[in-house]
Amino acid sequence: MDTVNGIFLLDKPAGLSSNGALQRVRRLLRARKAGHVGSLDPLATGMLPICLGEATKVAGDMLSGRKLYRFDLQLGSRTTTGDVEGEELESAPVPALSAAVIERTLQHFTGAQQQVPPMYSALKRDGQPLYRLARAGIQVERAPRNIEIHVLRLRGEPDNPLKLEVLCSKGTYVRTLGEDLALALGTVGHLVQLRRASVEPFSEDAMQSLEELERQLSAGRSAQLLPADTGLQHLPAVQLDAAQARRLLHGQSVAVESATACGRVRLYGPQHTFLGMGESDLQHRVHPRRLFAAADVP
Secondary structure (H helix, E strand, C coil), X not given: CCCCCXXXXXXXXXXXXXXXXXXXXXXXXXXXXXXXXXXXXXXXXXEEEEEEHHXXXXXXXXXXCCEEXXXXXXXXXXXXXXXXXXXXXXXXXXXXXXXXXHHHHHHCXXXXXXXXXXXXXXXXXXXEEHHHHHHCCCCCCCCCEEEEEEEEEECCCCCCCEEEEEEEXXXXXXXXXXXXXXXXXXXXXXXXXXXXXXXXXXXXXXXXXXXXXXXXXXXXXXXXXXXXXXXXXXXXXEECCHHHHHHXXXXXXXXXXXXXXCEEEEEECHHXXXXXXXXXXXXXXXXXXXXXXXXXXX
C-alpha cells in the first residue's frame, strides 16, 4: 500500500457501520493506517472524518469539536433503541403542538446539562459494549455525562415527525435527546432519521460520498484529502525555528517565548511545516507529544 496522509470527510451512507465505512475508504485509498473521528450509528448518515496515515495521530484531539445534527423525531411511539431500528416498547397519544409551544420546549434543552447514555451505545462495561448487554436483555446503571446543547431548533412546520436541528458538544446522544424531548412535549418518541451535517471545524460542503470517491479514483484523479492540521484549528499554533524543530523531533523539549498558552499546541517548523502536537507549560517550554514521522527539517 502507498503512503497516504490526510483527512477524508466521508458522507457516510445509511446502513453502513462507521468501521465498515472506514475500511472501505482505507482500501480505496490504499492507506496503511486509518481511524475515524466519532462514531455514527448504521442508521445515521453524514460527516465521518477519516484520518489516514500520520493523520491518525490527530484524531483524538479532533473529538472535542462541536457537531451539527439534523434529525426527524416521530412522536407517539418509543422503541428499544430510541430509533426506527428497535422494537416498539410503548405508544402514547400526541397532543396538539403549535410551533410556539415546541420552540419554548426546545429552549429548555439548551445549555450545559447532564445526559444519561443509552443502553444501545458503544460505551463499555467490564469490557463489553453496552449494546451487547442491551441485546441480551441486561440493563446496567450508567453515570450521567456532562454535555452542552448550543442550539436546538425546529426545521419547518410542526409536523409529525418533527424535523429538528441541534448543535451540540461531543458525547451527546441525539437518540436520548429525542426521547427526552418527546417526554417534555407530553408524549413518547423515537428517531426515524439522523444526519450529522458537520463536525467542527469542517464545513458540510466538503463531504464526499463513497460513490464520488470511487468515480474520482477511476478517472485517475487523486482523492480530496485535507492536511492533518486542518482539524486542529482550536489548538494554539507555535512556530519553531530550524534548530528548535530539530531538537523537538529528537524528543527534546525546547524554550519558545511565543508559547504563551499552556496545554496542547500545534507545532510548525520552517516554511510552516506541520510537525505534530506538543504541550506548552508555564515556563514557555514546549514538550513533544505526537510528532509526525514524515516531518522533515533541513
